[in-house]
Amino acid sequence: MKLATSLTLFTAVLAAPLAAPAPDVAPAVAEGSASAAYSAILSVVSKQSSKFSALQKRELDEEDRYIVVFDSEASVEQIAAEIAKLDALVDQESSNGITSALDLSAYNDGSGFLGFVGKFNSTIVNQLNQSPILTVEQDTYVPEPKFFAEPVLDKRAIETDENPPNWGLGRISHKQFQGEGNETYVRETTAKHSTVAYVVDSGVRITHEMFQGRAVWGANLLDDIDEDLKGHGSHVAGTLGGKDYGVDVNTKIVAVKVFGANGGGPQSVVNAGFTWALNDFIKNRNTVPRGVLNYSGGGSVLASQDVILARAVKEGLVVVTSAGNDAKDACTDGPANNGAKTHGFITVASLNEHNVNAYDSNWGTCVDVWAPGSKIPSASHKSDTGIVIMRGTSMASPHVAGLATYYMSISDKTLSPGEVEDLITKSNTDVLTFDLKGSPNAVAYNGNGQ
Ligand SMILES: *[C@@H]1O[C@H](CO)[C@@H](O)[C@H](O)[C@H]1NC(C)=O
Ligand SMILES: *[C@@H]1O[C@H](CO)[C@@H](O)[C@H](O)[C@H]1NC(C)=O
Ligand SMILES: *[C@@H]1O[C@H](CO)[C@@H](O)[C@H](O)[C@H]1NC(C)=O
Numbered sequence: 001m002k003l004a005t006s007l008t009l010f011t012a013v014l015a016a017p018l019a020a021p022a023p024d025v026a027p028a029v030a031e032g033s034a035s036a037a038y039s040a041i042l043s044v045v046s047k048q049s050s051k052f053s054a055l056q057k058r059e060l061d062e063e064d065r066y067i068v069v070f071d072s073e074a075s076v077e078q079i080a081a082e083i084a085k086l087d088a089l090v091d092q093e094s095s096n097g098i099t100s101a102l103d104l105s106a107y108n109d110g111s112g113f114l115g116f117v118g119k120f121n122s123t124i125v126n127q128l129n130q131s132p133i134l135t136v137e138q139d140t141y142v143p144e145p146k147f148f149a150e151p152v153l154d155k156r157a158i159e160t161d162e163n164p165p166n167w168g169l170g171r172i173s174h175k176q177f178q179g180e181g182n183e184t185y186v187r188e189t190t191a192k193h194s195t196v197a198y199v200v201d202s203g204v205r206i207t208h209e210m211f212q213g214r215a216v217w218g219a220n221l222l223d224d225i226d227e228d229l230k231g232h233g234s235h236v237a238g239t240l241g242g243k244d245y246g247v248d249v250n251t252k253i254v255a256v257k258v259f260g261a262n263g264g265g266p267q268s269v270v271n272a273g274f275t276w277a278l279n280d281f282i283k284n285r286n287t288v289p290r291g292v293l294n295y296s297g298g299g300s301v302l303a304s305q306d307v308i309l310a311r312a313v314k315e316g317l318v319v320v321t322s323a324g325n326d327a328k329d330a331c332t333d334g335p336a337n338n339g340a341k342t343h344g345f346i347t348v349a350s351l352n353e354h355n356v357n358a359y360d361s362n363w364g365t366c367v368d369v370w371a372p373g374s375k376i377p378s379a380s381h382k383s384d385t386g387i388v389i390m391r392g393t394s395m396a397s398p399h400v401a402g403l404a405t406y407y408m409s410i411s412d413k414t415l416s417p418g419e420v421e422d423l424i425t426k427s428n429t430d431v432l433t434f435d436l437k438g439s440p441n442a443v444a445y446n447g448n449g450q
Helices: 002-015 022-050 076-089 122-129 167-171 232-241 267-283 303-314 393-410 417-425
Strands: 065-070 097-103 113-119 134-138 148-153 196-201 215-220 252-257 291-295 317-322 345-351 369-372 376-379 387-391
Touching (some): 022 113, 065 267, 076 122, 113 303, 122 134, 134 303, 167 369, 196 232, 196 267, 196 393, 232 393, 252 267, 267 291, 267 303, 267 317, 317 393, 345 417, 387 393, 393 417
Parallel strands (some): 196 252, 196 291, 291 317, 317 345
Antiparallel strands (some): 065 134, 148 387, 376 387
C-alpha cells in the first residue's frame, strides 16, 4: 500500500513538473502518517487477537466481552494513541485483549477503523472509559425478533401478477388500498442495473426455488452451520426478492448469519455482520454500487450499532430496519431509533391486511414509512418449495428493502440512500386514517402511478 502511494505521488510530480508541488506534498505526508498510525493499530489488533482466533466462535457467551467504537471525528493518530495505551495494559498471558476489529479494510489510511470487540477486565474497562473519543458498551444478547408463524401451506401456482399470493405486493403498487384478495402487482419487471441485498439475520435457505439461484451465502459470523435454523431470514429474503412472493425478483440476495436456532445472537456478532456486509459492498462498489442492508433485530439503543449503520449509509448502502413489535415509541428501540436522524436509514412500521396499523407495531417520529407486515406468505426454511405465513414489522421491512433495490435497479442515476428513502416514503402520503401517534402518514409505494 505504501509503495503504491509513493509511486502515485512520484508519477504526479513527474507529469506536472511546473505545477507547484506543495499542495500535493502536504496531504501525502499527512496520509503517510495516518497509514503509519493505521499499521500500528493493526499490529496491536493482530497481536492481541491471535490468542483468541481458535476460540472466537465458541466463546460467544463470555460476560466480559465489550464493544468499543470511536467517535467519527477521532483522527487515526488519536485512535492509535488510545490503542497503544490499551496495549500497555494488556498482558499477553492474560485472558484480556482485542478479539476482532470493526474495520473497513478498503481504507488503507485507517479512516475506516470504527472500533473493536474484546475481552477486558474492570481495570482495562475503567481506563477505556476515561477516553473522550470512544464509547464502551458491554456485549448484550439480541433476543429473537418477535414474529409469528402460521402453518406451512402448499405453494400456489401463480402465473401472472393478477392475484399475487402476497397481498402486500398489491398494497405497495397502488396508492389506495384495493381490498384483500383483489390485488394486482403493478411494476416494471426489467432491471436495468444489478443490485445486492444483504439480509443480516438467521441465514437464508438459498436453495429455495423462490430465489432462482439469486441467493448466495455471504458470511456466518455466529457458528459453523451454514443454514437458516430458525426461518426468519429465509422468510424476510423471500419477501424482499422471492419469485411470485417478493417485491424485487431481480436482486441478488446475500445471507449474513448472526442469529441462531433460538432466533437471537450477541450484539458483537450482529455488529460483525454489519461490518462484513459493508466491507463486501465497498469491495464490489465499482461494479455494483446499488445495495441495501436489511436488519430487524430490535433491542436497546446502542452507540456501536449507530456508528456502524450511519457509516453504512454514508458509504452508499441503504439501511432498512423494522420498527419493532411492542406497540410503543420506536425511538426507544435500536436500531429503529436511527430512522429520524439518518437520511437513507429507513425504519418501517407494519400495516395489517385491513390497511390499518398492526395492533403491536411500534410507532412514532422515528418511523419513516408504513408497509404490509401481517398475513405475509413467503419462503419456509424447511424445504425448497415450502411457504409459511408470518406477521410482524420484520415482514414489513423487507417490502421496503425490496422497493429500495427495485428503485435503484430501474434508475440510471446511482441514487443516494437519502434519495431512495424519499422515493419510497414521499410518493404515497396522506392515505392513512388511523391514529398515527406521531408517525408519518406515508405508505411504501413503488411509484408506478396507479
Ligand atoms: C486486568 O488484567 C491485567 C493484565 O492484562 C492485570 O494487570 C490487572 O491487574 C487486571 N485487573 C484485574 C482487576 O483483574
Ligand atoms: C375488485 O376489483 C374490481 C375491479 O376494480 C371491483 O369492481 C371490485 O369491487 C373489487 N372487489 C373488492 C372485494 O374489492
Ligand atoms: C430486514 O430483515 C430483517 C431480518 O430480521 C427483518 O426482520 C427486517 O424486518 C428486515 N429487514 C431485513 C433484514 O430484511
